[in-house]
Amino acid sequence: MSQLKVGMISFAHEHAFSYLDALLSIPEVTIVGIADPVPARVAEATGKHNIAYYNDYHVLLEQPMDAVVICSENALHAEITIAAASKGIHVLCEKPLGISIDEMNQMVEACERNKVQLMTAFPCRYLAAVVQAKQTVDRGEIGEIVAIKGTNRGTAPSGWFVDRSLSGGGALLDHTVHVMDLMRWFTGSEPAQVYAYASTLFNDQLKVDDAGMIHVKFENGTFGVVDTSWSRKPPFPTWGDVTMEIIGTKGVLSVDSLAQVNEVYSQQDGLGQWNYWGDNMDLHLIRSFVEAIRSGTPVPITGLDGLRSAAVALAGYQSIQEGQPVKLNA
């Protein structure tokens, strides 16, 4: 395969802009078009890069292409993924993969049936510190993993993110999945039991949870916790974090993936800020998707990976209802 023809569906999730930049930087990629029901959201991007615009993604999917990148509202991931798969188009879907187990199973099945690949966008796997941490663990440098204390704290989003019918949930769904994916990857084990707390503590106006703590026991006996809260806002000097304290039988490995910052104190900004200068994880995520599709090798993060991490967050909400840990059916 020479050029990879890629379409993009929906810029509802702003990661789409970063994915677009990454796609534009890869010479082997041709962007076929961008579909978004809200023209204003993408007008600048399509104009600047001279990319065809489609109001209706179904029309975009009629064009000859190899793959699509989907950054719609969470609730639309399934419908769009299944439509693309039925046209024989490979899919890179933003996380969380879906908002119910049933629909995520349908997404995975539709892609299998149509012999296309489904990749879940978990860019944190491409953070340089995370990549090295995984190698360090695999070399046995901290012995066996016993526990992982993780955080994925952030700044509260707005719009559809805080409308449960479109997002499927609040901070617990939004921020469980990244670190949960890393925990599954590092431990090589599947979550067996989940217990969570979540509530709305930082912004009373929100109709979804913005504070959460989710606990997981893995099949191999290791355990972990993730703080999923949207607890960051100015004047805190950065938007959020992705951290893991990995406790092993022979040592502790601390990952503070976004620690590569310079501290900036400028009267122009008014507040002190931590400005990130580390590698761009989105670029490496997109490159690895493009590489896998071009070479016909399996994508490194599958639909099933996306499903399993989202399933933990969904089980978390169930455990909040029940007030006790719930088992995950494998």
Place this chain on the structure above:
Amino acid sequence: MKVAVLGCGGMGAIHASVYASLANAQLTAVCDANSQLADAMAAQTGAIPYYSFSDMLNNAEFDAISIALPTYLHKEYTLQAAKARKHIICEKPIALTLEDAQEMMAICEENGVRLFVGHVVRFFPDYNHLKQTLDSGKLGRPGVAHASRIGGHPGSWFADESLSGGVIVDLMIHDLDFLRSCFGEVESLYALSAAKEGLDYALVTLRFENGAIANVEANWGYPGPFHTKAEIAGSAGIIRANSLKSSSLQLVKQGTNSDTTGTVVIPGSPGYRSPYELQLEHFIRCIEDGSEALVTAEDAYKALELALYARESAVTGKAVYLKGGNAQ
């Protein structure tokens, strides 16, 4: 006030040397079953050494006593000292069971003596500042907190959970007490823990009646310097403390060999008055003027209760609701 110290191990040595320099205390006697430790402490402080508590009780003059024995002995010696009408400053945790703690408090009350428990984190300037900032309202409504206490495994009798209570009851209890002082009573908690060769690790999440959530980490088995971390995120702000980052002094020395692997790095965070000094001075003053302590025996009891519930949750795998309800 005349004071004595029972136990001249790690903590006893700190109590004794603090008393030796405190204006409102006079250290008259020190006691350890290990005569070398008692003698060394006596030589350093000028107090009289004893090798058995009964000997010290019969012969030494003192009004108050610090009990810095291994935790499993706290109750036995607190009861003896109380019956001899001595005020008691006991190291934390107060005891290993709630029944024992209750009995200690009751016997002290019956004998008209005060009982204090050394939850010294309340006297650490960084933690004090955390609480003051929270109380000032600058953080808004408290939302999600974290607290970590991370260090090497102390080994010795600490390694036997039936003697020390393990990492939750011995170490995490500091943060359980501190967080309770910040947020009030706990509604429910859930714990995860693992004990392996040379490692005792626990993660406990507390949900307070005021709605705040805290995840507390304790590690015995970290192969680096002891350190503590805490964060409170509220609706209007965030406060973070990290003892490694706030070290105001760092000594880096060339090792014996010329190569850098022999280099020794010693972090420090000096202050004119140590938290132990502030704590003991405060307790002695409370005995003198009869005032309520900043941290009471009741607080110590409540902290132990949280620690024991956390251990129970780690064993059963279930969340514990302190006032019932929701439990299934």
